[in-house]
Each structure stands twice: as structure tokens, then as C-alpha cells.
Amino acid sequence: MLRSLSIDAEKCTGCLQCEMACSYENEGVFNPAKSRIKVFTFHDEGRFVPYTCTQCDEAWCLHACPVEAIVMNKATGAMEVADSVCVGCKVCTIACPFGTVNYNQDTGKVIKCDLCGGDPKCAEACPTDAIVYVDADATGLDKMRAWAAKTDNAASARG
Amino acid sequence: MDAGRPGDPGNQAEILVAGMKHVIVGAGPAGVVAAETLRKLDPEAEIAMIGDEPEPPYSRMAIPYLLSDHIDEAGTYLRKQPGHFVHHSIEVVADTVASVDTRDKQLWLTGGGAVSYDRLLVATGSVPILPPVSGIDHEKVTNCWTLEDARKISRGCAPGASVVLIGAGFIGCIILEALVSAGVKLTVIEMGNRMVPRMLDETCGALLERWCGEKGVNVMTNAQVEAIEDAGGPVKVRISGGREVNAELVISAAGVRANAKFLEGSGVELSDGAVVVDRHMCSSVPGIYAAGDVACGRDFSTGEYSVQAIQPTAVEHGRVAAHNMANHGSVTHPGSVLMNILDTIGLISSSYGQWQGVEGGDTATLVDEEAFRYIQLQFDGDRLVGANTLGLTQHVGVIRGLVQGRFRLGRWKDRLMKNPLLVMEAYLAVSQG
Numbered sequence: 391m392l393r394s395l396s397i398d399a400e401k402c403t404g405c406l407q408c409e410m411a412c413s414y415e416n417e418g419v420f421n422p423a424k425s426r427i428k429v430f431t432f433h434d435e436g437r438f439v440p441y442t443c444t445q446c447d448e449a450w451c452l453h454a455c456p457v458e459a460i461v462m463n464k465a466t467g468a469m470e471v472a473d474s475v476c477v478g479c480k481v482c483t484i485a486c487p488f489g490t491v492n493y494n495q496d497t498g499k500v501i502k503c504d505l506c507g508g509d510p511k512c513a514e515a516c517p518t519d520a521i522v523y524v525d526a527d528a529t530g531l532d533k534m535r536a537w538a539a540k541t542d543n544a545a546s547a548r549g
Numbered sequence: 550m551d552a553g554r555p556g557d558p559g560n561q562a563e564i565l566v567a568g569m570k571h572v573i574v575g576a577g578p579a580g581v582v583a584a585e586t587l588r589k590l591d592p593e594a595e596i597a598m599i600g601d602e603p604e605p606p607y608s609r610m611a612i613p614y615l616l617s618d619h620i621d622e623a624g625t626y627l628r629k630q631p632g633h634f635v636h637h638s639i640e641v642v643a644d645t646v647a648s649v650d651t652r653d654k655q656l657w658l659t660g661g662g663a664v665s666y667d668r669l670l671v672a673t674g675s676v677p678i679l680p681p682v683s684g685i686d687h688e689k690v691t692n693c694w695t696l697e698d699a700r701k702i703s704r705g706c707a708p709g710a711s712v713v714l715i716g717a718g719f720i721g722c723i724i725l726e727a728l729v730s731a732g733v734k735l736t737v738i739e740m741g742n743r744m745v746p747r748m749l750d751e752t753c754g755a756l757l758e759r760w761c762g763e764k765g766v767n768v769m770t771n772a773q774v775e776a777i778e779d780a781g782g783p784v785k786v787r788i789s790g791g792r793e794v795n796a797e798l799v800i801s802a803a804g805v806r807a808n809a810k811f812l813e814g815s816g817v818e819l820s821d822g823a824v825v826v827d828r829h830m831c832s833s834v835p836g837i838y839a840a841g842d843v844a845c846g847r848d849f850s851t852g853e854y855s856v857q858a859i860q861p862t863a864v865e866h867g868r869v870a871a872h873n874m875a876n877h878g879s880v881t882h883p884g885s886v887l888m889n890i891l892d893t894i895g896l897i898s899s900s901y902g903q904w905q906g907v908e909g910g911d912t913a914t915l916v917d918e919e920a921f922r923y924i925q926l927q928f929d930g931d932r933l934v935g936a937n938t939l940g941l942t943q944h945v946g947v948i949r950g951l952v953q954g955r956f957r958l959g960r961w962k963d964r965l966m967k968n969p970l971l972v973m974e975a976y977l978a979v980s981q982g
């Protein structure tokens with residue numbers, strides 16, 4: 391059974407432990423700016439929303455890649471960037487309609503969530519269970535994915 | 550969800566007539582994605598892909614990174630697994646299609662043979678246009694379109710060599726970095742009043758030009774090449790306004806046109822040389838489809854038909870065409886969002902949809918000229934319809950998400966008018982609120 395990240399923004403306190411854990415795991419530094427998960431702050435409402443790739447079925451990033459540098463890890467279901475193949479063209483960063491693939495100017499490659507190979511550090515670090523790693527079917531992912539269903543795009547493509 | 554996506558489970562149920570013979574002309578991204586999608590849809594189909602370049606199917610988009618030595622030639626290949634096409638029973642034929650006989654459903658190869666088809670996909674891409682000036686056929690002038698061109702450019706870019714680049718469109722701008730890092734003395738000549746005039750607005754294009762200037766690149770806008778003269782060694786490039794530059798290499802990146810000449814007289818309707826298609830990517834002749842740079846396809850934003858000539862569109866076309874080749878009418882093309890992202894010597898710019906704005910719409914802008922950062926958003930009512938950005942690399946895709954989702958922004962529109970950088974927040978609020 392594939393597992394995925396389930397995010398419950400209501401439980402997020404904005405502590406940024408997830409960003410720290412992510413950047414440390416993936417970049418070797420405690421630097422939220424290098425995190426693949428990002429907590430957005432809505433000051434007016436006092437709300438925090440952690441946000442990262444949902445490993446969506448559409449895999450816009452994977453299909454847009456001109457050199458096959460993004461491939462699905464069959465074990466985790468994550469779309470992973472192969473650094474050695476990525477040329478840094480950034481087409482995936484505009485193809486992903488969720489804005490979850492980013493270009494890293496230091497390395498000249500793109501970065502995105504890869505579920506830490508099946509042991510996501512953000513979920514481990516979250517002290518309030520706002521981020522948990524659970525069976526894919528049981529997540530609120532559908533809500534995050536509802537995007538695709540909402541678009542005109544979807545309606546006509548089904549036709 | 551978009552049913553036109555490979556990897557969709559259950560696709561095979563769509564097939565009405567299995568085992569048809571599909572012939573694809575052109576082995577670029579559109580052709581390759583179509584071939585693979587067809588294979589997934591119909592394991593019994595016969596699939597042949599005819600390409601006229603000597604290399605395995607590759608991605609033109611990767612050429613700039615080959616020029617800058619980030620990758621070798623194999624790094625440009627669309628599929629990395631050796632034997633990929635054989636494994637998927639896709640026959641790759643190295644030949645050029647000379648003409649199509651739409652009545653007898655067969656095509657003629659320049660090699661002499663004929664190939665019959667049940668369904669035909671035209672995915673022959675585009676070809677560069679050379680500016681019509683004397684001397685343009687000189688051997689020191691090259692396009693930057695194929696791997697063969699890339700090899701010629703690499704050979705001509707010795708450190709210190711004087712190089713003239715004709716055209717500061719998006720392709721010109723992407724290869725700038727490679728040329729600069731090769732240490733050549735570079736002059737760029739652009740006809741328009743700014744860099745990348747068909748993708749960036751005045752502010753953005755002007756900032757990019759200043760950036761290039763600061764990096765030591767001589768960019769001439771509102772300038773035209775008038776002639777290229779043989780001068781024994783380097784050529785003499787004559788430029789409007791009485792200017793001239795000597796060059797060891799002239800690279801022409803002055804635009805492209807659809808590559809469908811071989812269809813002239815076949816009965817397939819062309820518009821400005823591109824194949825006219827409907828929302829099933831079908832041409833005026835039933836059974837013949839077109840995809841990618843050669844197709845005049847639907848634009849998501851305007852609903853009109855045009856040639857976008859970008860990679861993501863080629864892939865979308867290829868997928869939709871394949872579904873309809875396997876089962877006509879099964880997938881309707883919603884239209885592709887015109888979008889692009891460029892890295893010009895480290896400064897990143899992007900454009901989306903109707904970045905020029907729409908009548909009666911609103912524009913939000915924020916600029917920091919010193920830092921080379923810029924964003925402009927275009928709204929139609931409270932929907933985002935287009936944008937330009939400069940110097941931004943984080944979460945830019947969400948602009949596409951907002952445009953393509955046609956989300957109503959409500960009160961977030963005012964917030965974006967005040968601070969256009971809040972696109973990600975706006976997206977979260979309206980899409981998941």
C-alpha cells in the first residue's frame with residue numbers, strides 16, 4: 391500500500407520544524423529557504439498552511455521534463471528528480487500547477503519532495519501531527535487534488 | 550483529470566479497433582510521447598516512427614546545456630534506457646517522408662520506399678527561418694536548432710572568438726549563457742525594441758537587456774542585420790545604422806516556422822504552413838493528426854488556434870493525438886497554456902498565458918530594478934489570465950495553476966493588486982479554502 395503525506399493545516403502552529411528537518415535531510419543544512427515543504431502564513435487569519443508536492447497522478451512535472459530526469463519511484467509513488475540527468479531547464483517548475491517544483495540556483499537543478507525515500511522527515515519532525523505519513527487512501531489528499539477536477543480542462547478532457 | 554495522460558489505468562477499455570497501423574512522422578517530443586501513449590492504449594497496434602535526424606530521438610531543449618557542457622550528447626536523448634523503443638515495440642525508421650498520398654493512405658520516403666498507414670501523425674516540428682539578407686548562406690552562419698548545429702557552434706566558440714547572435718528571442722536568450730561561458734566576444738542583434746519581445750513586456754525585456762550589458766554582452770535592440778560579407782577570415786556583419794562587426798561565427802536564432810512542406814498538395818489543410826487541427830488534433834483529412842510545433846492547435850487562454858512551438862505543448866498534443874488515433878473522439882484538447890521560462894546568464898524570466906493583458910482587465914506590478922526582480926500579473930475580472938516574472942524561482946508554477954484553474958480570486962484579487970508576490974498564498978486560499 392502506497393503511503394502519502396497528509397496535511398491538516400488546522401493543527402499547524404507554524405513552528406517550522408518540518409522545514410528544518412527537510413532542509414537538513416536533503417541539503418545538509420538547517421535552512422528553511424532550502425526546504426521542499428513550505429509553511430505559508432496567513433497573518434490576517436492567524437493561520438499556517440504547510441504545503442508540498444502531493445505526488446499527483448497527473449505528474450505534470452514528469453511529463454514536461456524533456457530529458458526524462460523525473461521518474462516515479464515505484465516503491466513510494468514519489469516523483470523523484472535524478473540530479474545527474476536534470477539539465478536545469480526549469481520547464482517542470484512552470485508545468486507543475488501546484489508550484490511545488492523549485493529551481494535551486496546553487497546547484498543548477500530542480501528540487502521537489504521525494505518523500506525522503508519513504509521516511510519523510512517533515513512528518514517525523516512535526517510535533518502536532520499536522521503532517522503525518524499514512525496510507526494513501528486514508529488521506530485528505532483528495533481535497534488537495536480536487537484542483538484538477540475543478541478546472542474546465544478536466545471537464546473537457548473527459549468528454 | 551485529464552484522460553489524455555499516459556499512465557492512466559484502464560485506458561485499454563477505450564480501444565474500439567485494436568491492432569491498427571499507426572505511423573508517426575517526426576521523432577521529437579511530440580512523436581515520442583504519441584508513440585508511447587499509443588503503445589499503452591493498444592498493445593497490439595503496429596507503431597512506426599519515422600525520423601530524419603541521424604541521432605536517437607532527442608530533445609532540442611537540452612541543446613543549450615550541451616553547449617555549456619553540462620551534459621554530453623546522450624544527455625539530450627528523450628529516452629535514456631538503451632533499447633527503449635524496441636522494448637515497447639515501436640519501430641524507429643531513419644528516413645525522410647517526402648510526400649503523403651491521403652487517398653491510398655500511404656507515404657513516400659525519400660529513400661524510395663512507401664509506407665502504408667491506418668492512422669498518421671504529423672509531428673515534424675518546425676524549422677528555423679533565416680533572415681533574408683545577402684550572405685546568410687555563408688558557411689560561418691549557423692542555426693541553433695539541431696544537434697548538428699550544436700556541434701558546429703561548439704567548434705566555432707573558441708575563447709576570445711567574436712560571435713554574432715541574430716535574434717534575442719527565447720532561444721537566443723537561453724544559449725547566451727553557454728556562449729558567454731565559452732568566453733566568446735558576443736554581439737546580439739535584435740529587431741524588436743527589447744529582448745524576448747514575444748514573451749516579456751517592456752519593463753522585463755529592458756531589465757534583461759541591462760543585465761546582459763552588465764555581464765559584458767553587447768545587445769543591440771531595434772537593430773537589423775543588413776548583410777554578411779565574406780572577408781577572407783572572419784565575416785563582416787553589417788548592421789542597420791551603419792554599424793559593423795567582424796565575426797568568426799554567426800548564429801541565427803531569428804524564429805521558426807512549421808515544417809509541413811511535404812504535405813503541400815496532399816489535401817491536408819495548412820495555415821501559415823502549419824497543420825490546422827481540431828480539438829482532437831485531427832487535420833482536415835480524417836485519419837491524419839498533427840501534434841507539436843507543426844500543429845496549429847488550440848490556445849487555452851484565447852480559445853484560438855495558433856502555433857505555440859514550446860515543449861510542454863508538444864507533449865500535450867502528442868498525448869491527445871494518440872488517444873484520438875486509437876479511438877477517435879475519446880479525448881478533447883482543452884487548449885494548451887502558452888508559457889515559458891528562461892535562464893539568461895543566471896537571470897530567470899517567465900511568462901504565462903495572456904501576459905500582455907486583456908481589454909478591460911487589471912494589471913498588478915512590482916519591480917525592484919536594482920535587484921533585477923519583477924512581477925506583473927494580468928487579471929480578467931477576478932481571474933488571473935497571465936503574468937511575467939523576473940528573478941523569481943520559487944513556486945512559480947502556481948501561476949500556471951491559477952491561470953489554468955480559472956479560479957475566482959474574490960478578495961484575493963485586491964491583495965494581489967497590492968502585492969503580486971502573494972500568488973502562492975492566493976492559490977492556497979482559493980483552491981483549498
Ligand SMILES: Cc1cc2nc3c(=O)[nH]c(=O)nc-3n(C[C@H](O)[C@H](O)[C@H](O)COP(=O)(O)OP(=O)(O)OC[C@H]3O[C@@H](n4cnc5c(N)ncnc54)[C@H](O)[C@@H]3O)c2cc1C
Pocket residue numbers: 479481574575576577578579580599600601602608609610611612613644645646647672673674675693694695720723808811840841842843858859860861863889890
Ligand atoms: C535551442 C533550443 C532551446 C529550446 N528551449 C525551449 C525551452 O526552454 N522551452 C520550451 O518550451 N521549448 C524550447 N524549445 C522548443 C522545443 O524544443 C520544441 O517546441 C519541441 O522540440 C517541439 O517538439 P516537436 O516534437 O513538435 O518537434 P521537434 O522536436 O522539432 O521534432 C520533429 C522531428 O521531426 C523530424 N522531421 C521533420 N520533417 C520530417 C520528415 N519529413 N520526415 C521525417 N522526419 C522529419 C525533425 O527532423 C525532428 O527530428 C527549444 C528549442 C531549441 C532549438
